[in-house]
Amino acid sequence: MIRVIYSELDGPEGLTLRLEASGHAGYAPAGQDIVCAGASTLMQALVSLLAGEKTARSDAWDEPKGPRLAVTAAAPQEPWVEGAFELAKAGFALLAERYPDNLRFADLSRRGEAAMMDLQLFAEGGSETGGAGSAPALSEAQSRQAIASGTLKPGREEAAPPETPKEEIPKTNPGPEAPCPTPEPPRPPLPEHLPGRQAVAALHSRWAAEEAALRQVVPEFSLKAELQHPEMRRLMQLPGMRMADAYRLAHYEDALRQTAHAVEQGVVERIRQRASRPAENGTRPGSAAVTGADVSRMTRAQREALERKALHGEVITF
Incomplete structure (x- = not known):
């Protein structure tokens, strides 16, 4: 079983916070124990949140009954450090409530002891009187804490507050309005030097x-x-x-398809342009231009040859 203990040491500079976990859960074989995994995750999250904080310290020991881990934050510390411990405490309380045979959580601080004293008085009063006349009402958080610490067993009727009928207030003569609850003070922002x-x-x-x-x-x-x-x-x-x-x-x-489409369109466009362009010299077989014979540009020998052909009866055409 894993035992988790939260304690506070009052010193001249303020409270020193300490959370310690030791033992094995025994819920499943090694490597499959989800309770051990949950407890380890909560301790690692607390160590990660407090990384870089000068007043924080974490230690680990390997003992015969199992590993023992402790996280301590010396006084004075920033307000958010206490919030980190409260987050880890809430997680361990939920684990203890879900798996009471494998993990126990105890809050030994003054606030935790006062809450446990009220719960023990409630459990004793409920068992002796058998009714809810002298027993104080429990909140949901107090019920979880009582079940996690073993003061109350899950499913006991004494842990549930009695239901009281609501009195109807006449609409014609309304009573004084109840005072508004005091809003909680705003939580301090997370520090800028959080890891990550x-x-x-x-x-x-x-x-x-x-x-x-x-x-x-x-x-x-x-x-x-x-x-x-x-x-x-x-x-x-x-x-x-x-x-x-x-x-x-x-x-x-997509880029390949666009490129292929662009190339295809370019080829089609070039073919269309060539089909509509007029024929130019050199684009068709044959001579570039056909002209008739010019007598003025003939030589004397060419003219005499034409005269001989005409004398022999040949028809000369130009």
């Missing part, structure tokens, strides 16, 4: 710059729309992949 925040901000900045550069070439490009395609999402998850390269690879077949 700077890396995520740098990635978003790089994506914005690459998207702007890609829109100069492809005006209709939208990263939000492209991430709807599984192939684009897979390529963007590869380490070192640029947005432009991922876009070209994701639309490679």
Whole structure:
């Protein structure tokens, strides 16, 4: 069984917070134990949240009964550090409620002891009197805490507050309005030095710059729309992949089809242009121009030859 203990040590500078988990859950064989996996995840999340915090410290020991992990935050600490411990405590309380035979959680702080004292008084009063006349009502969070710590068993009727009939208020004579509950104070913002925040901000900045550069070439490009395609999402998850390269690879077949269509249209257009162009010299067989004989350009020998043909009765035509 895993035992998780939360405690607070009061010192001159304030409270020192400590969360310790030890043992094996024994829910399933090694490698299949979901309770051990859940407890380990909660402790690792707390260590990751407190990474870089000067007052925080984490330790681990390998003992005969199983590993023992402890996370401590010395005083003084930032307000959000206490919130990180509260998150881990809530997770362990839920695990203890779901798997009471494999994990127990105990809050040994002053607030936790006061809550457990009220729960124990309620359990004793309910078992002795058998009614709900002297027993205080339990909230849902207190019921979960009582079941997780073993004070109450799941399914006991004493843990449920009695139902009281609501009194109807006459509409003609309404009573004084109940005061509004005091709103909770706003929670402090998360620190800027949380691990991973700077890396995520740098990635978003790089994506914005690459998207702007890609829109100069492809005006209709939208990263939000492209991430709807599984192939684009897979390529963007590869380490070192640029947005432009991922876009070209994701639309490679589309680019081939567009190129083939453009080439085909160009060939058709050139054939159409050649068919409509008038014939020029050198595009048809034969001489470039056909002209008649010019007597003025003939030599004397050519003219005498024509005279002899005419004397012999030959008809000369030009």
